[in-house]
Amino acid sequence: MKSDLLKNALLQKVLANYQANLYFLRKHYPSLFEVSISAGENLPFYIDDDCSVVVIGEGEVDVLLKDEKCFFNDQLKKGFLSLAAEVGDSGVKDFGSKIEGFFSCTDIVAIDNINSCFNKQVLDEDFQIDMSRDGACVSFLMGGGYGWILNKIVDDYSVRHLILCESDLNCWNNLLFFVDLQDVYDRFVHKGGALSLVVRTDEKELVRAVSTHATMITPPFMLKKAPFVLSREIDPSMNNIFNGLLESILHLHQDCSSWSDAIPGLRNALADIKNNMPTAGFEKDPGGLDSRLIFEEVESIRVLVDSLFSSVNFSCVAEGVWCLANLYETIQERSSDWPCVSVGIYGSLLNFGRVFYDGVLKTPPEKRLQCFDGFKLALQVFFDGVVCDLNKCFAGS
Amino acid sequence: MGIDRVDACEQAYLCSLKSQFEVNLEFFKSKIPAVAAWIEEAGLLDVFHFEDGCVVIDCVGEKGVFLRSLKCHYSDLYRQGLCFSQYTAVDTSYLENVESLSGHGDFSGFFTYIEPKARRKILQDLKGLLLPGDSRNGSFNYGKNFLPLALCFGDEIGWLVNKVVDDWDVCNLVLIFDDVKKLYSSMFFVDYYSIYKKFLVDEGSFSIIFGQGLSDLAVNIRKFVWGSWPPYILQGAGIFFAGVGLSGVKEVWRSFANEVWLLFRGWGFIDDEMLGLHNSVLNSLANYPVYKGAPNIPEDAVAVVVGNGPSLDSLAEVVRGLSSSSIIISCGSSITALARLGIKPDIHFEIERTRMTYSLLVEPATKSWVENVPIVALSIMPSGVFELTDRPLMLLKQTDVGSFVCDFFSELPRVCTTPTCTNGGVAFALNVGFKKICLVGVDFGFLDNQYHHSKSSIYHCDVDNPSEDLELIIKSGHDQAKDVVSVPGNFRDIVLSTDSFIFAKNTMEQEIERFPDSVVYNMCDGALIKGAVPCEDVSGFEFFSKKEEVLNLIFSAFSVVDVDVKRNLCFLRDQVISMCDDVFKISRRQAVNKKEVVRLFLSINYYVMDPVHLNAQISPLIRGGFFHLGRAFYDGLGLIKDESKALEFWDCYLQVLRDVFDGIISGIEELIVLAEAKKEVA
Secondary structure, three states, X not given: OHHHHHHHHHXXXXXXXXXXXXXXXXXXXXXXXXXXXXXXOOOOEEEOOOOOEEEOOOEEOOOHHHHHHHHHHHHHHHOHHHOOOOOOOOOOOOOHHHHHHHOOOHXXXXXXXXXXXXXXXXXXXXXXXXXXXXXXXXXXXXXXXXXXXXXXXXXXXXXEEEEEEEOOHHHHHHXXXXXXXXXXXXXXXXXXXXXXXXXXXXXXXXXXXXXXHHHHHOOHHHHOOOOEEEOOOOXXXXXXXXXXXXXXXXXXXXXXXXXXXXXXXXXXXXXXHHOOOOOOOOOOOOOOOOHHHHHHHHHHHHHHHHHHHHOOOOOOHHHHHHHHHHHHHHHHHOHHHOOOOHHHHHHHHHHHXXXXXXXXXXXXXXXXXXXXXXXXHHHHHHHHHHHHHHHHHHHHX | OOXXXXXXXXXXXXXXXXXXXXXXXXXXXXXOHHHHHHHXXXXXXXXXXXXXXXXXXXXXXXXXXXXXXXXHHHHHHHHOOOOEEEOOOOOOHHHHOXXXXXXXXXXXXXXXXXXXXXHHHHHHHHHHHOOOHHHEOOOOOOOOOEEEEEEEEOOOOOHHHHHHHHHOEEEEEEEEEOOHHHHHHHXXXXXXXXHHHHHHHOOOEEEXXXXXXXXXXXHHHHHHHHHHOOXXXXXXXXXXXXXXXXXXXXHHHHHHHHOHHHHHOOOOOHHHHHHHHHHHHXXXXXXXXXXXXXXXXXXXOEEEEEOOXXXXXXXXXXXXXXXXXXXXXXXXXXXXXXXXXXXXXXXXEEOOOOHHHHHHHOOHHHHHHHOOOOEEEEOOOOHHHHHOOXXXXXXXXXXXXXXXXXXXXXXXXXXXXXXXXXXXHHHHHHHHOOOEEEEEOOOOOEOOOOOOOOOOOOOOOOOOOOOHHHHHHHHHHHHHOOOOEXXXXXXXXXXXXXXXXXXXXXXXXXXXXXXXXXXXXXXXXXXXXXXXXXXOOOOOOOOOXXXXXXXXXXXHOEEOOOOOHHHHHHHHHHHHHHHHHHHHXXXXXXXXXXXXHHHHHHHHHHHHHOHHHHOOOOHHHHHHXXXXXXXXXXXXXXXXXXXXXXXXXXXXXXXXHHHHHHHHHHHHHHHHHHHHHHHHHX
């Protein structure tokens, strides 16, 4: 009799959890809600006489806590979780040929300054960073299992953007019965994270959707070493998705145009304006380039950088890295406020970030604080250089 | 729960939380009914509500706390290591000193010499394995992230318990709740049933200890540990705590830690039990009358239990005055004081099985005084004790293997007489059926540690030509009074006491509690005894006048029984052989690392502490030894850093166990031969 009551209560609980998750999806992930309600018509589990929840074809969910935990720990031991997105180092970008022709050495000075933060005493080539624990900007969760890993990541890892990639609709459907998505979501968001749920049954489509999403939420260089967390044994499908995403990240990890590229354009534009030539990009400003506005744009970006960096505790890597990500997000969002200089400066900042990030990945935690300080200083010098470049431009025009 | 203004999503979430609560409640009802009863007694509580789409816990502080905030806060504490500490229950300096584990001098007064040898062997093996110094852990470590016992203070949301289960490999998990609201609230957020099943699969245990008052909770924890595991499992146990009300947690733990040493007392040891067994064989064959059950003692009959505390001196005249109208029961060494005070007890009571009891009673002034006093003593007494009186009366002690020689199937009553003679005297008076009992000289303390016993007793009087044993007894009495602690007094705020006295006092309190129909009057200016009524004046008492009638009723409760000593000894021997076989069947599985060693070791202990085996006749013989040896092994194992050395230590321990079992079996066989020989002579 008691067993029947417990059995019934268990059934009610799993169903109520499923329903709560559907409501949650409808509110926060409406498109995924549509996908979810179409998945599976039959209950994927039953409750046996021993009051154990048995997932059909999967074994006992009852002992899942243990199973998932063991599996996850095994993956850690095997080094699966360190199978992060591996991308080669940036090194020092070769600006040499450009300097001579275009007179700006602001970028190269900044790069030099950043590189000097990571002198030989600081860098440790053998150091293996665990981004998932140290503060990954993006982490890819390959399948959600029954939710144990989601809780684990929220509690134990410092991840800014967690992207759950699921290609198996049945697995996704199972997850909805056993994980408390509302709780996971709440806690993750409260800790400053963002949870993305991408469910596609087509592998290529999944890779494309995840890649697109990743580029929208982070500067591409921060995808380097992004951790891939596996919720189940790797199968051919998961392998394809992993390789597809890795290729995509490699493709994204390219050099960007920089301030040094922008300066000649600006100088040419000034010359064109002076000669009453039509100037691309300045059509909206028939009065020509107003030097005061351009200096204000630069100052505005510099103030933004200073303000974002001033309140950050750089001894905490996660906070430092996330702040960096935040900087790029903000500049991109506000690019329309700085029509003249944002493209060039943003490009340079991306290049600097990439060099800096490469260094951070090889720097033991106790030495990172001084590197962050060096990076801040390098940016200040860069902005001084930008102002200097602009002065030269306007003086020349 | 504030469901009026919730949207559909919140409504669904609320249903989900409620259904989790129902699962937990049904689980508790079916598996841990006491917890379910605690919850149901509390009635329906409002523990959370929704506010701007968030779950707000109502019972945490005045303003409430968002569930997610609380979880993130706990998560941060946990990551910073602020939720966990590792417990050291008692110090392990004894591991450094081989001799400290094998007291009792040369054991010349004992029948066997099994346990000191075994203890010494374990320590010697450990010493060898812990060399050189870098092979030693700084604190107890039984494997990476592995905890044989974890005690987790429950909170409102249960986040911590899930983390403990997730992050640690725990054999036995105990949740502690100091407030029903916390457990009630957590039932919405934690799947206790799933956690229980996990431990079921792993052959571990999941338990909940609860209590509303902080000190009661500490006592409950102690009782639970005592009833569930060998106490040394507390060494290196993980203590987890987080949440609001941490000061309460600290208080519970401080209260528990202050008295944890009580768990490490009263274990008994093999050779002591074997000595009792030996004495019991001789006494059973002597056919002394045995206590068979409470006579119908008149309601107003009064027993005066006399101990040897300092208050006996000031109350001597009171005792003398009461002697005509009440039954005076002298206990242990108080007889040496009464002999000098010229007060004749009606009954003298003894419990100590070593030859010291005899040595004390044959002290010249005492011997002549006691010879016509009926002696009620345990069956495990040195046989000479019963020969000192013209009316020997035998009592069977609870939880003592010696009692089973006389009565294998527990058909006769047993009395809890430990740990001191006065405990025994009071327990005897209660069991016999006295409804009024006065305590005199039962001080469990003193005002001045130079004056720790009655000044009329051997401890403070000159004794002519004391025997070696008597000198030892006197010296030990003085030594024990050196380390003192303060405890609440019976007539004053504080008196001095010792660990041994506190342990004895606590045991007496439990015994008094078992007899709610009897009133115990404490006349002593000593320690406060809970359950006993402080009483400075007995002049208002109405005393039963027919003292002889009461005494005869008591004597009538003793009669000679037909005992088959040899058969009972054979039964005991066969039980030991079976247990030995079982233990080595359990340990047969090959351990490959320290963690598995611990699991095997605990399996053996679970076997010994299984209720079926705890109720077996040989349990008192085995358990104490297993505790002592197990403690030395477990403490030592926790300190060994190297895995291969841990395995080596395990092999050493198994060999020690083998030797111990062999020693016990051959000891019993020797007693069988002795019993046969005595019977033939008779």
